[in-house]
Amino acid sequence: MTHAGGAPVVALLDYEMSNLRSAAKALERLGARVHVAVRPADALGCDAVVLPGVGRFGAAMERLETLGFVGMLREAAGGGTPILGICLGLQLLMDGSEESPDVPGLGLVPGRVVRLRTERKVPHIGWSEVHWRDGVPLAPDGGGPADRTYYFVHSYACVPDDPDDILGTADHGGSFVAAAARGSVAGVQFHPEKSSASGLALLGRWLDGVRTRLAVPA
Amino acid sequence: MIRVIPCLDVDRGRVVKGVNFVDIRDAGDPVELAARYDAEGADELVVLDITATHEERDTIVHLVERTAEEVFIPFTIGGGLRTEEDIRAVLAAGADKVSLNSAAVRDPDLVERAAMRFGDQCIVVAIDAKRRTDGTGWEVYLAGGRRETGIEAVAWAAEATRRGAGELLVTSMDRDGTQVGFDTDLLAAIADAVPVPVIASGGAGTLAHFAEAVTKGRADAVLAASVFHDGVYTIGEVKAAMARDGVPVRR
Numbered sequence: 001m002t003h004a005g006g007a008p009v010v011a012l013l014d015y016e017m018s019n020l021r022s023a024a025k026a027l028e029r030l031g032a033r034v035h036v037a038v039r040p041a042d043a044l045g046c047d048a049v050v051l052p053g054v055g056r057f058g059a060a061m062e063r064l065e066t067l068g069f070v071g072m073l074r075e076a077a078g079g080g081t082p083i084l085g086i087c088l089g090l091q092l093l094m095d096g097s098e099e100s101p102d103v104p105g106l107g108l109v110p111g112r113v114v115r116l117r118t119e120r121k122v123p124h125i126g127w128s129e130v131h132w133r134d135g136v137p138l139a140p141d142g143g144g145p146a147d148r149t150y151y152f153v154h155s156y157a158c159v160p161d162d163p164d165d166i167l168g169t170a171d172h173g174g175s176f177v178a179a180a181a182r183g184s185v186a187g188v189q190f191h192p193e194k195s196s197a198s199g200l201a202l203l204g205r206w207l208d209g210v211r212t213r214l215a216v217p218a
Numbered sequence: 219m220i221r222v223i224p225c226l227d228v229d230r231g232r233v234v235k236g237v238n239f240v241d242i243r244d245a246g247d248p249v250e251l252a253a254r255y256d257a258e259g260a261d262e263l264v265v266l267d268i269t270a271t272h273e274e275r276d277t278i279v280h281l282v283e284r285t286a287e288e289v290f291i292p293f294t295i296g297g298g299l300r301t302e303e304d305i306r307a308v309l310a311a312g313a314d315k316v317s318l319n320s321a322a323v324r325d326p327d328l329v330e331r332a333a334m335r336f337g338d339q340c341i342v343v344a345i346d347a348k349r350r351t352d353g354t355g356w357e358v359y360l361a362g363g364r365r366e367t368g369i370e371a372v373a374w375a376a377e378a379t380r381r382g383a384g385e386l387l388v389t390s391m392d393r394d395g396t397q398v399g400f401d402t403d404l405l406a407a408i409a410d411a412v413p414v415p416v417i418a419s420g421g422a423g424t425l426a427h428f429a430e431a432v433t434k435g436r437a438d439a440v441l442a443a444s445v446f447h448d449g450v451y452t453i454g455e456v457k458a459a460m461a462r463d464g465v466p467v468r469r
Contacts, residue, residue, distance in 0.1 A: 123415075146468060
């Protein structure tokens with residue numbers, strides 16, 4: 001695929017488990033070209049993949065499997081293509097979830113997804129500050145608390161096996177993983193496309209990573 | 219963090235009720251107003267469609283599409299959604315959540331079907347409640363406070379959540395438009411009866427009222443329309459006042 005004006009081409013997977021419009025508009029505003037992919041062939045040659053998701057883990061994996069996206073995502077990850085999971089999209093990267101114990105996940109980030117352990121109300125709906133680990137990808141460079149605060153809607157959160165895969169945590173009556181990554185695969189539990197300036201900035205940093213990778217000759 | 223949510227009333231795709239911002243080009247354009255609130259620090263938006271006729275529903279779908287292109291905070295669409303198909307159409311157009319009111323009371327099963335199909339997180343049940351004169355709780359009203367249902371509000375809140383509502387938008391009909399403060403007794407009674415977030419609505423008048431909805435009413439979010447549209451307070455002023463009163467907000 002050609003990169004007119006250096007614009008990275010992002011495949012946004014449409015498997016009918018999310019509203020894609022906001023994510024597409026946010027990525028376009030940040031200079032990406034977005035291909036909405038309804039089948040794996042639509043994503044061929046794209047520079048990066050965004051896996052959104054809202055709803056139930058089991059139903060989402062079933063849709064991904066039926067549409068052929070499971071194999072495609074594993075291949076893309078194996079080839080070092082940047083993948084960003086959003087919300088349920090992050091959870092799907094893991095090995096499995098308490099929400100649908102019999103359904104295996106994508107297994108791209110080793111670990112499990114568990115229901116939020118908290119005395120507070122679930123789903124956790126609202127804005128929370130993320131405590132990023134020092135020097136990890138996607139973390140903002142400086143700024144105030146508002147620049148690290150994002151919009152969350154979820155009842156489950158992931159627990160990576162390897163603590164090094166955790167990029168940042170947030171609190172909802174107990175700490176939970178807000179962002180995780182392994183190799184070229186990353187995911188955020190919050191909705192950057194719904195997190196105003198701080199969310200757009202995060203997507204911008206992810207796209208910068210995609211651009212950097214493109215700039216390196218194969 | 220506690221969310222601060224401006225509410226826009228929209229009729230046939232245009233904002234109704236006075237909007238009094240100096241630098242808004244077109245005060246009737248909900249998308250322009252929504253983008254303004256996003257820039258001011260609103261945590262979410264609720265757009266209430268008060269269009270009377272079903273035939274004009276396409277207008278709201280188009281409005282949702284435009285809002286989703288310009289506004290990068292979550293927004294809820296309410297008003298006139300009667301069927302799963304109505305809900306599907308606005309979610310597909312870019313709304314993050316739907317607010318169900320009359321349709322949920324008439325057909326509580328709709329809450330369950332919608333929650334199963336679209337996920338609990340995007341189903342908000344709106345409850346308009348008025349204090350019963352005999353002291354037996356609060357009465358659920360429909361049609362903007364004109365029609366009594368015989369249903370008690372706290373019991374209905376609990377049932378709506380059992381059926382899958384992911385959030386409740388609770389409006390005190392006694393306080394709505396009075397600017398004398400939220401009905402914190404009503405809010406606390408519902409907040410204590412349900413495991414999901416409660417959005418407080420109806421009665422905001424002074425800056426202190428917003429924190430009271432949280433400290434006394436135990437609400438998880440506060441919603442207001444006229445104090446924001448009329449330019450009485452900015453979102454920032456409300457948040458600063460809440461923070462002073464010890465309520466955590468995004469700033």
